[in-house]
Amino acid sequence: MLPVHQGGLLVIVVALWTGLRAPCLSQEIVLENEFVRYVVGPDGRNLSLTDKVGQGEQLITTQTGYIVTYRQAGKTFVPRRCTKNGDTLTVEFENGRVVLEVTSRRHHFTFGIKSVEGDADEIRLLNLLVKPSQLTSSISGIAQDDNFAVAVRSLNLLVLGQVHSVRLTTGQSSGGQPGSSQEPSQAASISAVAYREHGFGGAAVALVGCPTPGLRDALREMLEAEEAIRSPLGGPWASDAPETQGSYVFATVSEENADDWIELARNAGIAEIHMIGWEQTLGHYQPRKNLFPHGIEGLRQVVEKIHAAGLKAGMHTLTGCISPADPWVTPHPDPRLAVDARFTLAAALDENADRIIVQEKPGDLDTVWAYGSRGNVLRIGDELIQYSGLAQEPPYGFTGCKRGAFGTKPQSHAPGSSVDHLFVRYGCFLPDEKSTLVDEIAQAIADVYNTCGFDMIYMDGAEGMPGGWYGISRMREAIFRRLKRPALVEASCWDYHSWAFHSRLGAWDHPNWGLKPFVDWHCRSNEEHRRSTLLPAQLGWWAILGPTQDHDAELPDEFEYLCAKALAYGMPLSFQGIAPGPNPPCARQPEYLKMLAHYERLRLSQQVPQTIRDRLKEEGQDFHLEVRADGSWRFYPVDYMSHKITAAIPESDTWQVTNRYSAQPLRVRIQALYGVEPYEGPRALEILSLKSADELGQAAQAANVTAQFELVQDDVKAGKQSGKFFVRNSGNSPRGAWAKVTKAFEPPINFEDRAALGVWVRGDGSGAVLNLQLSNPLHYWPTCDEHYVHLDFQGWRYFELLLRERDADEFHRYVWPYGSYYAVVYRSPLIRDHVSELNIYLNNVPVQGSTTCLISPVRVMPIVSIKLTRPALELNGRRITFPVPLASGDYLEFDGSGDVRVYDARGTLTQTAQIEGEIPELQNGVNTIHFSCAAETPPQVHHRAKVTVIAFGEPLQP
DSSP, X not given: OOOOOTTOOEEEEEEOOOBOOOOOOTTOEEEEOSSEEEEEOTTSBEXXXXXXXXXXXXXXXXXXXXXXXXXXXXXXXXXXXXXXXXXXXXXXXXXXXXEEEEEEOSSEEEEEEEEEEEOOSEEEEEEEEESOOSEEETTTTEEEOSSOEEEEEESSTTEEEEEEXXXXXXXXXXXXXXXXXXXXXXXXXXXXXXXXXXXXXXXXXXXXXXXXXXXXXXXXXXXXXXXXXXXXXXXXXXXXXXGGGOOEEEEOOOTTXXXXXXXXXXXXXXXXXXXXXXXXXXTTOOBXXXXXXTHHHHHHHHHHHHHHTTOEEEEEEETTOBOTTSTTTSSSOOTTBOEEEEEEBXXXXXXXXXXXXXXXXXXXXXXXXXXXXXXXXXXXXXXXXXXXXXXXXXXXXXXXXXXXXXXXXXXXXXXTOEEEEEOEEXXXXXXXXXXXHHHHHHHHHHHHHHHHTOSEEEEETXXXXXXXXXXXXXXXXXXXXXXXXXXXXXXXXXXXXXXXXXXXXXXXXXXXXXXXXXXXXXHHHHHHHHHHHOOOEEEEEEEOOOOOSSOOXXXXXXXXHHHHHHHHHTOOEEEESOOSSSOOSSTTHHHHHHHHHHHHHHHHHTOXXXXXXXXXXXXXXXXXXXXXXXXXXXXXXXXXXXXXXXXXXXXXXXXXEEEOSOOEEOEEEEXXXXXXXXXXXXXXXXXXXXXXXXXXXXXXXXXXXXXXXXXXXXXXXXXXXXXXXXXXXXSXXXXXXXXXXXXXXXXXXXXXXXXXXXXXXXXXXXXXXXXXXXXXXXXXXXXXXXXXXXXXXXXXXXXXXXXXXXXXXXXXXXXXXXXXXXXXXXXXXXOTXXXXXXXXXXXXXXXXXXXXXXXXXXXXXXXXXOEEEEEEEEETTEEEEOOOEEETTOEEEEOSSSOXXXXXXXXXXXXXXXXXXXXXXXXXXXXXXXXXXXXXXXXXXXXXXXXXXXXXXXXXXX
16 A cells, blocks of 8 residues: 555546647636646636647537636635736635645646635535546546546545536537537536535645546556555556456355365355455454454464465455444444434433433434334433334324343433434444544454455445545545555445545346346446446356245356356456355355356456457357367357246247257256236235225326326226226337336235235237336335236236246336336345335337226235146147156256256256157247146146247357
8 A cells, every 4th residue: 555645635637639729818827737738717717628749629618617616605606816826826706715736747737725715615626627528437537538538536535526427508519610510419527626524725636638548557647646545456557456357255254164165266266255244243343253263363364274275365344334233332332423313302211211202303214223224223321222103293202212222221311411313324333424433443444454464355335424425435545544455445335535446346236136137237337337437347246046935046047147248348256145065055056166167267368269258248148158178168159038838828838939040959948937826815915906096196107108097897807997007108219108006005015925916917919018016115125026017918818926036137128217226126125024015017108109908906925836747848849748847946957968957946956857759859940839737736726837948059250
C-alpha cells in the first residue's frame, strides 16, 4: 500500500485527442501543460477544453458551466468574478468567496480549496459538460469515447466526484449545425462536490490530459504523483495484476478440514480459498473457537498451509456490520452505534412495562426483525428493547415491547430520556459513520488480515453503512489503510472513493432459476463495467445448486453454460454452496468441478483462439467441451430443447422440435415433475375469489396501452364468475405492451404448505403472455415469483403452476415494469408464509391489436410426488422405451448410445439400464415427438414430465 497525500486532492483526468485551440481573450485564465489547454473566462465560465496534440474542442460550449458554483439554502449561485494571481484562483460570488490553489503538473492541474467565505452548504467544482460520453461510470468517475476521456478522482473523503450522461437537445452542442451528423446527441456531466458537513478545506480536483488508449497510464501517473491512496492490485493497475485472474471458492475452513478444502480447490483448478464464517461475531472478528481452537494462531497456520499448497487465502467480512451478539452490542450497547431516529420518553418506564410512550409520532418504522428490514430495536440508556407495534395516535409510542433484548438488562427510565431507534441493516447494527467505532472495527479486521497473511479481502455489506457515500467510503478506506500487505479487494458496494484500491467487479448473488439467461445478462453487465471502470470482472458468486422446496438441482448443461461463458470472456469465477465431503448439496459436484478444472486450465493458459472464444460468447447458445486423453480439446455447439408434458392438457404429449444440425441419434433427458392436488380438493386455498370487483385494484398499464378488468358470468369454467382482462396496444411493438391488476393481501397470507397455483384460463390465440406473479413484503426481501401462460391457444385450459418451476428462463424475452430483477426474479424465493400480493399481468399484446383473456378463481394447492414408469418417446414414428421408474425430481439421461442413466433429485446415479427398441434418429429439420408412460398418481392428480431433446452441431474450427 502507498501513502496518501495529506492535503487531499480530488482529481479529474481528461484524455484529449483532436480539436481547435480556443481564442485567448485578455482576461481569460489559461491553464496549460504538456497536453491540455483549459480556458476559463473572467466570470468563471468554462470556455474551452482542448488537447494540444489533436487540437480538438471537447467542451459543449453552447451550455457552459462554471469552474466553481456555490449553493446556499437550496439556491445555486454562479461567480461574479474569477481572477488568478500566481497559483491562487479567487472566485467571487454575491454572498461569498472561494479561494483555490492551482498547481500545474506535467499531465494534470490541481485545484485545491484553500478557503470558503460565506455560508455555503456545498461547493461544486469544474461543472464541465464534455462530448465524450460513449461510456460513463460513477464508480471510476470516467466518461470516454474512443479518443477522449474524462475521469474524476477524489483523493480524500471531502469531495464526491460525479459523472453521468446527459441527453442533449437541439442546439446544445458546439459541434456542427443543429441536427447535423457532427452534433453529438449526448454529453457527460463532470463535477465534484464538497459539502459543509464534511468540511471544505483540502478538497481539490485536477485535470490530466492524454489519448484514451493511454488513460490507465495517466491515472497511474496521477495517483503516484499526488501520493493518493492506491493499490498495485486495484484501480488502473488491476487489469494487469495476475492475482485478479484466479477463481475462488467460499469455504468454511477449520484447522481440522483445511487439507480437504485444499484438495477440492486444486482438483477444480480454483486459485483461492475464500474463508467465510470464520469469525465468532461481526465487529470484534475473533476466530470461531469451534473452527480454530488455537485462536488467531490456528487461523494463521491454516493460511500458511494454503500458501504452501500454492493457493491464495481470502477473508470475508460484512464490512461495518456488528452482530447482535458482539461485545459492542451486549451486554452494554456502545453509545457510538448508529441511530436513524430519536424520540423523547414522555412517561416514566419501569423495567416490566411493555409499552413505551414518547412525545413524537413513530412514523413508518419497521416492526419486525428481518434480513431486509430496518430493524425494530430501541436503545434507552444501557437497555435494548424490541417492539412489535407502533402507536400512531396520541399517546404516541411503541407496543409489544420485549425488554432487555439481545442480552441487555431491563431498567427503569425517567421521563425525558432519549429513545434511540438503532440503525439496522442485514440483521446487524452499524457504527455511526463519523465515530471512532469505525476505526476500531477497521482495526479489528486489519489485525486478522495482517497477522494471518491473507491475500484477499471481500468488503461485503458496505452499502449498508449509514451516511450514504461518505459512510461507505469512510468504512472501506479505514480498513484498507490499515492493511500491511498487498490485498486483492472486492466488495458488494462498487463505490466511487474505493476505486483506486478496488481490484475486481462482478460478484453477484447466485440465481436459483433461469441460470442460463442470468449468465448472459451477467456477462453483458460485466463487459460494460469492465470497459467503463477499467477494472477486471468475475462471474460469481455461483452455487452448484442442490434441490430444495423452491427449485431443482443444477444440471450439467447449466453448469457448463457458465464455464463456457467465463472462458469466452476471460472472466474468473467464484463459488458458494460447495464443500468437500461425501454429501454435497448436489451429488454431481465432483463431475462439475472436474469440468471446471478443464475450463480453468484453458482460460488461464489462453489456449483457445479468439475466434472460438467469440463463438462461445453467443447468448443463448450452449457449447460442450470434449477433452481427449491426450489433452487435446474441441467445442461443440449444442441445443437443449425442452418441453413440458402435463396430463391436464392431453395434447401436450405430442410436439415438434427443430434440429438445426445434421441427422444424429436421439439424445434426451426426461425428468419426472411433481404433481398437484386437485383444484377442487379439500386442501385447495382460494386466494382470488372473483366474487367482488373490489377484490382487485385498478388496472395499471404501459404507455400506448389501455386495459380493463371486469367480472363476467356469461363464460364461467369454475366458481360463479370469471375475470375478463381486456388489453389493447396502440403502440408499434409488443415488447413492453403490458397491463396488470393486483390483489393485495393485508395482512399477508400464509400458504406455507401449498406450493402450486391452479387456474383455468381461456386463451384467444393472440400470442400474448399471462403472468401470475406472487410477491412478499419488502422487509422479507422482495421477490417476483413469475408464472407464465402463453395465450397461443383458444378456449379453456387448466394450468398447474408450481412455485419451484418459476418461469425465470423466459423473463428476459419481455419488458416488465419492475427493476432489480436479478434478485427478485432469478434469485429470491417466495416466503410462503408472508405472501403480500398476487399480480396478474398481460404482456406482449399484438401491435395495434388487443388481447382478451378470461381466468377462473385462483387457488393454491399442495404438491405431491408421483411416479413415472417406463417412459417412452416416439420420434418420427420410431419408439424407444426406457425401462426405469422415475419419482418426482428424478431424471434420466441418454447420450444416443449405451445405457440410460437414472439420477435422483440430488443428482446421485441410482441406476443404469438398457434401452428397449432401436435408437431413433433426430433428423435435420422438424421432428415430431410423442411421450407416453405408465403413471402412478393419487386420484385426480395429473402426471407431469419435462423432456429435453439434445442436438449436437459440428465442432468449432479456429
